[in-house]
Amino acid sequence: MKSAIFLKTFRTRHLFLSQLLLILFVMFESLTAQTNTIRVKSEPGILNSSIENAIQRADSGDTVLLEPGVYAIHDLQISKSITLQGQEGSILDIEERGYGLILKGTNITLKNFEIRNSGSGFMEDFAAILIENSRDIHVEDLTLTNNFFGIFIAKSERILVSNNNIFSNAKRQTTSGNGIHLWYSKNVEAHNNTITGHRDGIYLEFVEESKMSGNNVFSNIRYGLHFMYSNSCSYIGNTFEDNTSGVAVMYTKNVEMLHNHFINNWGANRYGLLLKEINDSVVKYNLFESNSVGIYSEASNRVLIEQNEFRNNGTALRMMANGLDNRIEQNNFISNVFEVTTNSRQNPNHYEGNYWSQYEGYDLNGDGIGDVEYRPVRLFSLLAEKEPLSLIMLRSIMAGVLDTAERVFPVLTPKNLVDPKPLMQPNQ
Template identity: 40%
Template sequence: MGKIKNTTLRILITFVSLIFSTTTLSARTIEVGEGKAFSTITEAISVAKPHDVVCIYGKKIYKERLTINKPITLKGVETPIIDGGQKGDVIKVNADNVVIEGLQVQNSARSSEVDYCGVHVKDAHSVVVRNCIFRKNQFSVMYQNCKNGLVANNNISSDITYNPIMGNAVHCWKSDNMHITGNKIGHNRDGIYLEFVNNSHIAHNSVSGCARYGLHFMFSHFNVYNGNHFFHNQAGVAVMFAHHVEMINNTFEFNRGTSSYGLLIKELQYSTIKWNRFLNNTVGLLIDGGSDLNVHHNTIKNNGWGMRLISASTNDTIYHNNFLGNTFDMTTNVSYNRNTVDGNYWDKYEGYDLNKDGYGDVPFHPLSLFSMLAEQNENVLFFFFYKNQTQ
């Protein structure tokens, strides 16, 4: 009989323990704002337990700098403003599993020696920044040494024009499995900057008005970039020192200037560039040091130079692309290279197709003598423009 009572008591204790354990693990909502439990976000974060939601109400300006060192959600209702007063990072995240959403984050510090941020995530995984507005920050969102981060559906731009302190909109360094998607990015130095970032997906972003590159990545491998729109950026998009990259269904347009490109490739290997649109750029696509690239089913239209293929590029396959309305469809700086150019459509082709198989019977040579001279010495372009103006 005693054994039965002891067993019953143990079961009761276990049941009560489970109840308290469940209560402890359940997330609470901690409210900040006029008439709410807390008047400052800092106070609310200090009492929050892991997995709690700190909910900030009202379109109010909170002049606070925040540090998040526990897994919580920081959520704004009616887009409250967190203003750092130009005194450092506005929000620092030093914990895993943090969510920041629905806020306007502005006025980080500005320095030519320190990279200050609107949101600065360091040494953390699974941190989400979504549905936020970023204004007047040096760097808007920065991830350093992170994994499984998500930057989604944010509106990002900066008013900084002084080059030594101008930062990037989304900046990732030494991170893996990042997802940057659906963001609208305006004026910054670079729109999206990635360095030592692998196995990541950058999709459906709109990037314009950047003082340098809309997208700039180096030493970043096994990444996919699809459905992005890069336009009216000072230098276009730059891909450098990478391998196993897929660039699919992106649009590069209206990137114009003496050093502007729709897409600049420098030392890229084993990668695919397909179904993209290169429109109205000074240079649609420049490949310098591309090796074992598949470039196919792209539309290259109304550019000054459609494609520039520099001598260091080898074993590239360029096929089934449409070249339309470019001043020069293709140029190179050597008389021979080890690349395959086949099955493309050239609107300047004047040959014939007697067997009606859709392919010209006479090979087309896109490299004109004048384009070769221009590749060696750009000053000869004066004669090209003079000739067109006098016709």
């Protein structure tokens, strides 16, 4: 009996010691594993040569370090799990021959160099960087100059694009690409990038569970942000300024747009934010300033538009009546020409607790809420919709009389489009 117990104890201890030794061996191997840095010098006039040779010599985890200089490249493929890193003055010049870097792999990092002068064309989406069928890719601290597409991401996941400057000089939509283009991808994050001079600053199509934050997107010739069929994505703390058509969000559900600035999108058919067939989404804590239209919403349902500031827009909110159950609450409407416009006398949406700078009601009990409900749709906005030249009468006494009469006895404007609890002071 005692020998059996002894034998069992011995086997248990032996197994424990074996497992412990195995763990210590693995830890030792990981601590002693070394990664190499392979330094590369430019070879003027020799296409791909020095970088391509360094990549071929590199093992998984190694860093290929570019010395300052100009490297002629095109269609340079990276499939190994390496870091390609530059220094100040490290420039990859595609010389308008096609793509720059083509990434097809996992755990690849690009960092701290410039790529310029991609090819362009109607049949190929040439890009400074093409990421395809890849995952766990980091693109950081790059400058992308004068490229057709800046970064083109397709059928990939877990991609980080951060702190890049993406500049181009697009003149026409048909001959230009997008700054960051995402297609059929998942878990992509784009943070703190500056993007200008492209067709669309950021473009998403069939993208899921991705996040764009802290980007400065300005002076692109179509949209600052343009995305379609891309569910469960977030857009937080970005600035979209002076893009020809503003920002467009289409055919999508479960979108969060928080703390963004939509500024100076002014002119015919320009919007701060266009919502088309958007469902179950949130637009909150944003600034809409100096746009022809702050938000244009069409066929969108169950969207919460809350605690935004609409300031100095032509029309702050244009809400088409084919959208249902949207809630417009606790926003500030300040110094807009028209606060709300619509295309029907029916109102399937809910307005409550907003501050309207054109409100002339009173608050006798001092609770901060107006004692008289507010009708934000002006009769003159309907006239201007049908006869744009009538805007020359906007500041006339007659326009004011018509608006006042319509608010007291609504005949043409939506009778039930009212804010029953207008705020007396802006919402903080």
